[in-house]
Amino acid sequence: MRRKPLKTLFTHLLLISIVFIVASPMLVAFFKSTQDRSQVFSYPPVLGFGSVEAMVNNYSRAWAQYHIGIYMKNSLIVSVAVTVAKTLLSMLAGLAIVYFDFPLKAPIFYFILFTLMMPTEIMIIALFNLVSDLGLGNTYAALIFPFMASATGVFLFRQHFSSIPPDLADAARVDGAGPLRFLWSVLLPLSWNVIGAFALIQFIYMWNQYLWPLVIIRETSRQVIQVGLKSTMTAMEATDWGLVMAAVILAMIPPLIVFALLQEQFTRGFVLAREK
Amino acid sequence: MAILIVFLYYPVFETFRLSLYRVAFLGLKKTFVGFANFSELFHNPDYIHSVLVTLVVTTTVVIGGLGISLAISVLANQKIRGARVYRLLLIWPYAISPAIAGVVWLFLFSPGYGIVNYLLSLTFHITPNWLGDPFLAVFIIIVASIWKNLGYNVAFYLAALQNLNTDVLEAALIDGASHWRRFWSVTFPLLSPITFFLLITNITYAFFDIFPIVDVMTKGGPFNATNILIYNLYREGFEYYRTGSAAAQSLILFFGVVVLTLIQFRTSGRRVHYEGA
Numbered sequence: 001m002r003r004k005p006l007k008t009l010f011t012h013l014l015l016i017s018i019v020f021i022v023a024s025p026m027l028v029a030f031f032k033s034t035q036d037r038s039q040v041f042s043y044p045p046v047l048g049f050g051s052v053e054a055m056v057n058n059y060s061r062a063w064a065q066y067h068i069g070i071y072m073k074n075s076l077i078v079s080v081a082v083t084v085a086k087t088l089l090s091m092l093a094g095l096a097i098v099y100f101d102f103p104l105k106a107p108i109f110y111f112i113l114f115t116l117m118m119p120t121e122i123m124i125i126a127l128f129n130l131v132s133d134l135g136l137g138n139t140y141a142a143l144i145f146p147f148m149a150s151a152t153g154v155f156l157f158r159q160h161f162s163s164i165p166p167d168l169a170d171a172a173r174v175d176g177a178g179p180l181r182f183l184w185s186v187l188l189p190l191s192w193n194v195i196g197a198f199a200l201i202q203f204i205y206m207w208n209q210y211l212w213p214l215v216i217i218r219e220t221s222r223q224v225i226q227v228g229l230k231s232t233m234t235a236m237e238a239t240d241w242g243l244v245m246a247a248v249i250l251a252m253i254p255p256l257i258v259f260a261l262l263q264e265q266f267t268r269g270f271v272l273a274r275e276k
Numbered sequence: 277m278a279i280l281i282v283f284l285y286y287p288v289f290e291t292f293r294l295s296l297y298r299v300a301f302l303g304l305k306k307t308f309v310g311f312a313n314f315s316e317l318f319h320n321p322d323y324i325h326s327v328l329v330t331l332v333v334t335t336t337v338v339i340g341g342l343g344i345s346l347a348i349s350v351l352a353n354q355k356i357r358g359a360r361v362y363r364l365l366l367i368w369p370y371a372i373s374p375a376i377a378g379v380v381w382l383f384l385f386s387p388g389y390g391i392v393n394y395l396l397s398l399t400f401h402i403t404p405n406w407l408g409d410p411f412l413a414v415f416i417i418i419v420a421s422i423w424k425n426l427g428y429n430v431a432f433y434l435a436a437l438q439n440l441n442t443d444v445l446e447a448a449l450i451d452g453a454s455h456w457r458r459f460w461s462v463t464f465p466l467l468s469p470i471t472f473f474l475l476i477t478n479i480t481y482a483f484f485d486i487f488p489i490v491d492v493m494t495k496g497g498p499f500n501a502t503n504i505l506i507y508n509l510y511r512e513g514f515e516y517y518r519t520g521s522a523a524a525q526s527l528i529l530f531f532g533v534v535v536l537t538l539i540q541f542r543t544s545g546r547r548v549h550y551e552g553a
Contacts, residue, residue, distance in 0.1 A: 119480065248380060
């Protein structure tokens, strides 16, 4: 095929401007987080890096004075706990559904799937009463337990496992390997892409939780980052936007790190899931 | 399994039960009222308004978001240098949370010192009060919601585009079909399974996940203009403590999700056939 240089150049320009437009709100957020009060509120607005002192000042005040450090620690604990537990549970459930026969397997599978698809938001009222009655308000448990089971996970792993040739399972059985041993030494090495993709999705999902923590957590010491962000914004005009933007940038760091680590698996995991 | 039962099936059941009761303040007294909560909701103009707002927001966010994402993905799927870098730069916004989207767009659109109004005053000599005007408030909620979900949608569309069967596209190319025609009569139909999947996930997103954007930017206002159903539910349940009504609202949303889930199940069954053929 003959290349058309002008058209390629045009595509590049278009893509660069799209990337820039999509990223611009976050760029503005970053620049504002490095400016002092007078620069933040200047009119016409000043864009560009402020100063290192203003930056240090904004970030350190957000971290300590506005408890962003505590919020992030809480979010990290909850997100990691849920991601690990959910991945393990989904894998085991997927394994059970693909490799074991038990009565009423299909109906049970669809029933689990169906109920698990309900967003937590829907039962928030009853969940709130339940968790309060159990005395779990203001605890990590309140943030972790309702999110442990996942339809997407069970479905994803079931699909992935059933794409693995059953000969492997037979061979393992002949060799006298139990199901857990089979999972560990045969399935696990074959599943890293799916695990990576799933873990990334779950981590970001948990990191972004907002409504449930907002209603169930009343203490600063247990609150998560997304709700904490809101607390950095006081009354509209008095809001110290430099500090707020510093909190925003801080809150972006963990999900971006996880994204950078797992993005390869993320894209490949999807390809796999769809190839089946 | 025990966790499943306690934190999943019990709350679902309990939501059903609560929706039939009227609970006095602080839950001191519960009275059975049958379906009164439901009929009150359907006769409440504010609730009907909330339903309409949700429909408008959802339709625009889903169609706008998917359209833009598909266009970007097709553009980024071309064989050009640095395609991998572009991909990465396009899907990283997946890591942005709705709350962050709300905070950042609130700043961009603030009337006094926001960048958007500065640019508008330079070019058109107008400085709209974005958050004070019902129509404009809905508009910026929609813009922020579409922006937040771009990374997710582009990630899925790009993955689907790279898995497309290129034989058909090459055949169309040999037949001399134009770009535009190739896209609409070959690529787009081949993408229909993933479009359908994204349609469902985006509807759920617009129903529930944009709650933080609304909470941070407008709190449902002005004059309830951005009071989507999930926000209304939150206010009834946790600000006015009308547990019964909130539970009834949960159930109405619940049935919406059930219908969506059923559609998803049915079509994902069909999808397998589709790809196997």
